[in-house]
Amino acid sequence: MSGPRHGSRGGRLLAALALAGCVLAAAPARHRRPPAAAGPRAAVAARPKAAAAGAIANPAALGPFLDKLRELEQPGADRVVRVLQFGDSHTAADYFSGRIRRRLQARFGDAGPGYLLSARPWRGYPHEGVRLAAGAGWTAQSLRNDASGGLVGLTGASLVCAEAGAAGPALTVRAAFGSFRVELLGPEGASLQATLAPEGAAAEAPATEVPPAGAQAIRPGLSLQRFALAGPASPGPCELSLFPSPESRLLGVDLLSGRPGVVYDELGLNGAELLDLERWDPALRRALLAGIQPDLIVLAYGTNDEGMGVEARDGFPARAVELLRALKEASGAPVLVIGPLDRVGRKRRQRGPLKEGADWIIQALKQASLQCDCAFWDARRAMGGYGAITRWRRAGLAQKDLVHLTGPGYQRLGDQFADALLAGLGRGAGANPPTTVRLPPAP
Numbered sequence: 094m095s096g097p098r099h100g101s102r103g104g105r106l107l108a109a110l111a112l113a114g115c116v117l118a119a120a121p122a123r124h125r126r127p128p129a130a131a132g133p134r135a136a137v138a139a140r141p142k143a144a145a146a147g148a149i150a151n152p153a154a155l156g157p158f159l160d161k162l163r164e165l166e167q168p169g170a171d172r173v174v175r176v177l178q179f180g181d182s183h184t185a186a187d188y189f190s191g192r193i194r195r196r197l198q199a200r201f202g203d204a205g206p207g208y209l210l211s212a213r214p215w216r217g218y219p220h221e222g223v224r225l226a227a228g229a230g231w232t233a234q235s236l237r238n239d240a241s242g243g244l245v246g247l248t249g250a251s252l253v254c255a256e257a258g259a260a261g262p263a264l265t266v267r268a269a270f271g272s273f274r275v276e277l278l279g280p281e282g283a284s285l286q287a288t289l290a291p292e293g294a295a296a297e298a299p300a301t302e303v304p305p306a307g308a309q310a311i312r313p314g315l316s317l318q319r320f321a322l323a324g325p326a327s328p329g330p331c332e333l334s335l336f337p338s339p340e341s342r343l344l345g346v347d348l349l350s351g352r353p354g355v356v357y358d359e360l361g362l363n364g365a366e367l368l369d370l371e372r373w374d375p376a377l378r379r380a381l382l383a384g385i386q387p388d389l390i391v392l393a394y395g396t397n398d399e400g401m402g403v404e405a406r407d408g409f410p411a412r413a414v415e416l417l418r419a420l421k422e423a424s425g426a427p428v429l430v431i432g433p434l435d436r437v438g439r440k441r442r443q444r445g446p447l448k449e450g451a452d453w454i455i456q457a458l459k460q461a462s463l464q465c466d467c468a469f470w471d472a473r474r475a476m477g478g479y480g481a482i483t484r485w486r487r488a489g490l491a492q493k494d495l496v497h498l499t500g501p502g503y504q505r506l507g508d509q510f511a512d513a514l515l516a517g518l519g520r521g522a523g524a525n526p527p528t529t530v531r532l533p534p535a536p
Contacts, residue, residue: 148516149468151462154427157426158427174356176388177387179370181365187359189510191359196515198357203354206223207348209359210250210252211265212266231262263334265332269329270324271323271349274321276317276343277317280340284338285320286303290332292330305319306319307319311377312376319384347385368409379423383424391431392429393430394431417430418465428468431510434498435451436495437480437482438495452479
């Protein structure tokens with residue numbers, strides 16, 4: 094599944110119209126009766142109200158995360174609240190996650206660009222506010238291919254020098270930040286050099302040794318090693334070039350502003366499925382999650398899981414539950430699962446199987462989430478239910494493939510998710526109020 098294109102018409106259609114859902118609200122029984130004699134009306138009255146379209150199921154699971162956001166709004170707040178969003182191409186494009194990031198940082202403060210690979214590992218690796226060099230001389234390996242052996246960073250990928258035993262060219266990042274931390278995987282004693290200077294003056298900056306900030310054994314002869322350094326004293330964009338020792342695997346660089354606020358990490362891979370996270374080396378995964386200490390993990394999958402076969406379905410629920418529990422345990426953070434967006438086959442013969450697969454995976458992800466005391470957000474329902482993407486397409490919010498959204502479509506969905514996420518704070522979502530676009534009626 095390839096990533097989305099922004100499209101030139103996008104700017105006219107920025108939107109975040111929440112699609113209202115029906116709420117089941119049955120009238121209470123008129124007469125008091127013993128429980129054994131309760132009739133159908135009483136049974137209906139006892140049922141909880143159905144969640145409105147766009148609402149988060151099991152929102153109580155997000156309590157610790159929302160408490161930390163509240164702390165950021167107190168005078169003198171001095172903390173960073175961190176969200177890791179893993180997902181497929183809907184996440185990897187950083188339009189959806191980027192809109193959520195802007196909403197949260199506008200209200201609670203900008204704590205920095207966050208965690209990313211320090212070069213463009215493949216075509217279409219965007220991250221708002223960051224410019225990356227092409228990464229020539231480095232090979233990207235991800236959970237989507239066997240070559241990685243599960244030895245990847247939080248992005249689900251890592252960078253390896255293309256010529257074994259040779260020092261690779263610089264990995265260059267241009268962004269505004271106040272400090273950085275680099276994670277390498279390699280033999281004990283691996284080193285890292287860097288040049289760091291305000292953008293435009295980087296060519297004159299000498300390479301210096303970055304001091305180590307800790308190491309942790311992952312396998313015999315292989316350690317997770319961290320290096321950290323403060324940024325330039327002068328404000329404004331910086332240029333950071335990294336020179337890892339050639340035997341190392343670069344897992345990622347974490348860019349922080351040095352100010353309190355929110356970091357919202359985009360950690361998507363095109364074509365990814367939820368259970369790809371099982372391929373991640375468990376010891377490395379635990380070490381990385383424990384080291385970054387997220388306050389919330391968001392898992393946005395399902396589009397590529399819809400076509401799984403019957404045999405895979407038999408084992409999926411139990412494996413999903415085990416994975417969710419492992420992520421919660423390793424991170425100590427609540428988990429929120431986002432179900433797949435609406436998708437309609439372009440050919441008539443595709444539509445039945447795609448709908449059946451989508452119905453199944455949405456239910457499976459929701460049940461696994463609730464079983465593990467995770468929150469769940471049904472993105473398809475928030476869009477308007479099955480078939481809504483055709484109306485989004487006519488409004489310029491979805492692409493012709495009827496799978497991906499346009500830039501404005503992802504921004505609209507990001508607004509809907511941000512509104513649902515912040516609903517528990519008890520007041521409006523704050524800055525960046527969306528404009529309204531009226532969708533065409535269903536055919």
